[in-house]
Amino acid sequence: MHDFLIAFIGGLMLGLSVVGYLYVNGRIAGISGLIGQVLNSKTMFKTPAIWFLLGLILTPFIYGLFVQPEIELNASPLMMIVAGLLVGFGTRLGSGCTSGHGICGISRLSKRSIIATMTFMFAGFVAVYIIRHITGAF
Amino acid sequence: MKNLFAFLFGALFSVGLMVSGMSNPKKVLDFLDLFGDWDASLAFVMMGAIAVAFIPFQKALRTAQPKTVFNEPIDLPKNNQIDKKLITGAVLFGAGWGIAGICPAPSFTLIGLGHYQVLYFIVAMLVGVWIHRKWSGA
Numbered sequence: 293m294h295d296f297l298i299a300f301i302g303g304l305m306l307g308l309s310v311v312g313y314l315y316v317n318g319r320i321a322g323i324s325g326l327i328g329q330v331l332n333s334k335t336m337f338k339t340p341a342i343w344f345l346l347g348l349i350l351t352p353f354i355y356g357l358f359v360q361p362e363i364e365l366n367a368s369p370l371m372m373i374v375a376g377l378l379v380g381f382g383t384r385l386g387s388g389c390t391s392g393h394g395i396c397g398i399s400r401l402s403k404r405s406i407i408a409t410m411t412f413m414f415a416g417f418v419a420v421y422i423i424r425h426i427t428g429a430f
Numbered sequence: 431m432k433n434l435f436a437f438l439f440g441a442l443f444s445v446g447l448m449v450s451g452m453s454n455p456k457k458v459l460d461f462l463d464l465f466g467d468w469d470a471s472l473a474f475v476m477m478g479a480i481a482v483a484f485i486p487f488q489k490a491l492r493t494a495q496p497k498t499v500f501n502e503p504i505d506l507p508k509n510n511q512i513d514k515k516l517i518t519g520a521v522l523f524g525a526g527w528g529i530a531g532i533c534p535a536p537s538f539t540l541i542g543l544g545h546y547q548v549l550y551f552i553v554a555m556l557v558g559v560w561i562h563r564k565w566s567g568a
Contacts, residue, residue, distance in 0.1 A: 295451070295471040302450020303478020309443040310479070311486045316435045318498040319505050321443065323535040324559075331559055340436035347440025348535060352448060352542025361448045364456035365545050367530040372550040376537075378526025379551075380558020383534060385566075386519020387509070390533045391443075393520075394476060399483035400491055400506070407512055408520040413462075415524025420462040423529065 310396055313344060322392020323348070324383035386412070432500065444539050450475040453539040455531030462528050 313321040317340045326341035336342065355361075367375065383389040386408055388397065393412070397405020423429050447453045452475055460469035490496040496504040527533050532540070532551055540548035 295469075296474045299450045299471040299474035300478040302446045302448075302452065303475040303480075304482050305442055305446030305449065305478075306475065307479040307482025309439045309446060311483050312439045312442070313436065314490060314504060315486065315498055316439070316500070317432055318502050320507060321439065323533075323538075327534060327556070327559060331556065332563075340433050343433040343436035344440035344443070345538065347437040347442075348444045349440075349538045349541060351441040351444035352453075352539045354542075355445060355448055356543050359448075361451075361453060361543065362457075363454050363540065363543055363545055365531075365540065365547065366456065367532075367551075369547065369550045372530050372532075372547070373554040375526040375530035375532065376551040376554025377558040377561075378522045378529070379532070379534060380555035380560075381562045382519045382522030382524075382526060382558070384519070384559050384562035386516050386523055387507075389523060389535075390527075391535055395479040395483060396487065397507075398476075399480050399487035401488070402507070402510070404510055404512055404516060408516055411517055411520035412524030412527060415521045416462040416528035417464045419525045419528025420459055421465055424459075424463055424466055 306391070306395060310391065310399075313340075314396075317344075320392055320396045322388050322396060324379075324389040325387070325392050328384060382412075443535065446475075446479075447536050447539050448543075450478075453536040453543070455536070455540075458531035458533075458536075459528070462531070 310321040313319060319339065321344060326345055329335040329339045329341040330345060388408060393405040393408040398409060451457045451471060457469060461472040490504050490506060498504055530551055537548055537552050537555065
């Protein structure tokens with residue numbers, strides 16, 4: 293199957309998941325938002341966020357027994373620490389990530405989310421350009 | 431019951447990420463490498479997700495008091511402000527995304543697939559969320 297089609301099918305699953313979470317649990321499935329809810333003692337068990345995250349974390353243990361998806365993670369520990377800090381802080385400051393702004397926000401046609409998505413994509417392009425084409429790392 | 435559904439939606443999201451290629455940091459970086467050997471396939475993930483989510487989200491938005499299947503209120507974001515926080519947050523998130531090729535949801539799928547070095551990223555991300563909370567005084 294063509295890469296584009298496989299990606300599209302995976303995307304359909306993500307869409308079904310966020311629609312389900314909206315219509316059953318009544319909330320936006322933005323992963324950075326769910327992390328924020330779980331890390332806050334006031335909301336930790338008040339929202340279903342922890343259950344969604346558990347499904348997200350545990351499923352690959354089983355999925356991996358049947359299919360080993362191709363994974364290449366080349367970032368050094370230091371790069372991962374810097375990236376993690378930026379992603380954690382940035383998604384809370386900007387109230388969302390690829391799922392919350394990208395999938396849910398664009399589906400709502402929220403101007404705020406469309407601008408956030410364009411901005412983080414652009415920042416991602418620039419970061420990769422600098423790392424791959426200026427410093428010459430992977 | 432609702433928590434079980436939340437768990438299953440998290441599981442479906444997880445499978446969607448692994449099927450689509452979003453859980454592969456190398457593929458994400460190839461997608462963000464607009465000026466290199468660009469791999470466009472991940473754009474189709476977003477298209478697939480929005481293709482499913484668009485109508486249900488619009489329907490919820492256009493209903494005066496949208497309700498879940500359990501007849502509870504659906505909670506949709508109301509903030510429409512495009513401010514410095516949104517843009518700065520998106521820039522920082524995008525930069526982090528471009529450094530390691532990992533955004534919040536795929537970071538969690540990588541544990542179960544046996545790529546434990548992703549824990550550097552995850553711990554740093556949680557620290558980033560915590561720093562934001564202390565810094566913003568929330």
